[in-house]
Amino acid sequence: MSTTLAATTVPDYLRRRGLSAAADEAWLIQQLTGGVSGAVYSAWDGEHRFVVKQSLEKLAVEDDWTAPRDRILNEARVLDMLGDVVPTRSPVVLDVDEDSLTLTMEHAPLDWTDWKTELLAGRVDASLASALGTALGTIHQSTTNHTWTLPPDDGAAGFLALRVEPFHYTVAERIPEHAPQVREIASRILATRDCLVHGDFSPKNILVSPDGHSERQFWIIDDEVGHRGDPTFDLAFFLTHLALKRVRADEHIKPKFDEAAAKFLDAYSQTGTQVDASYLSQQIGCLVLARVVGRSQVRYLDASARLTARALGVELLTRAGEYDLSRPLKIP
Known part of the structure; x- marks a missing residue:
């Protein structure tokens, strides 16, 4: 069953996906802005940093604009291809969740x-x-x-x-x-x-x-x-x-x-x-x-x-x- 992520649910989500075992008090979660097509979170568990992205069906613009949510799976495939043809020029895919249509990736350095x-x-x-x-x-x-x-x-x-x-x-x-x-x-x-x-x-x-x-x-x-x-x-x-x-x-x-x-x-x-x-x-x-x-x-x-x-x-x-x-x- 597909679930919609929020900042409060990201830690439990990453634990369920086997990407972290950190307790709740260790986490620092921030919702990233700038895009219109997905809910994107920066997650720090005290040791590792992640970017967690989930597609939105209704894009965050004034006009009525929708798109298939399974495009996140396409993004994961494209990232893998980029990793082959231009290594180090894109983040590494850590996990692809086809149920909730969520992608977890490597986090960029904080000074970028x-x-x-x-x-x-x-x-x-x-x-x-x-x-x-x-x-x-x-x-x-x-x-x-x-x-x-x-x-x-x-x-x-x-x-x-x-x-x-x-x-x-x-x-x-x-x-x-x-x-x-x-x-x-x-x-x-x-x-x-x-x-x-x-x-x-x-x-x-x-x-x-x-x-x-x-x-x-x-x-x-x-x-x-x-x-x-x-x-x-x-x-x-x-x-x-x-x-x-x-x-x-x-x-x-x-x-x-x-x-x-x-x-x-x-x-x-x-x-x-x-x-x-x-x-x-x-x-x-x-x-x-x-x-x-x-x-x-x-x-x-x-x-x-x-x-x-x-x-x-x-x-x-x-x-x-x-x-x-x-x-x-x-x-x-």
Whole structure:
């Protein structure tokens, strides 16, 4: 029987799963924030730290947005695959509970943070962006013709429910003048089944070691949308987040976002994966629009910045041929 976890029940849950024997008084439990699709807890039993994640059926956004809860099982499979192709770049899976649809993972070091926090503070590490480009390219290259352990549909159902429907289809409904092009792009995305696509490759899902080290360590997390799909989507998703944060940034910080985007793309290309610049531009345009009019809208843009972002989205969507990968995104 499926049970819903709460902070008070996590210790007993981990004991029942055989992951700890610590008494109640030893535990420190904290509910983690930042995501919208799951209840996530940090658990410390006095000796070991765990991350416990359970899928939500109704996502924590204003719009009515639901998704199959068994996507957590897909996340576990994707994490195992990442452990094979980019070792040390993701947490280790400790336990998968198919009954309560709960995943228990290795906990990141306490001095790590998510990259989104740094970017919003104006700290833009282009070297880290380059390393992320290499990692993503390696994932895409290594999983082409991969023997899959994903569900029979290769994770397509979760991607449709959590990305294409709330992003592309919602943009088509709310900006009808661009609906035909947006739906055409969505159809192309869904028809492409080339390699493992993370589906949520964004700064909030990159945990990083403290700045100042010669080579920063990082983990790629939140893999529940992973599927066999279109690698351009991951590129577009990542660059969308850099573009939106650039809109918000002070003028002297904007060039740092340009440099990060350029280094990310260059490192990705060095892994041997070909990129269609026009198609990438169209995908970025769709996703930028989705984050200002879709079901999951960014919360860090004010009204003026949202108008700028919307104009950028339309520009990239409708003038795709003008987007050149050799130069960074330029935003008015």
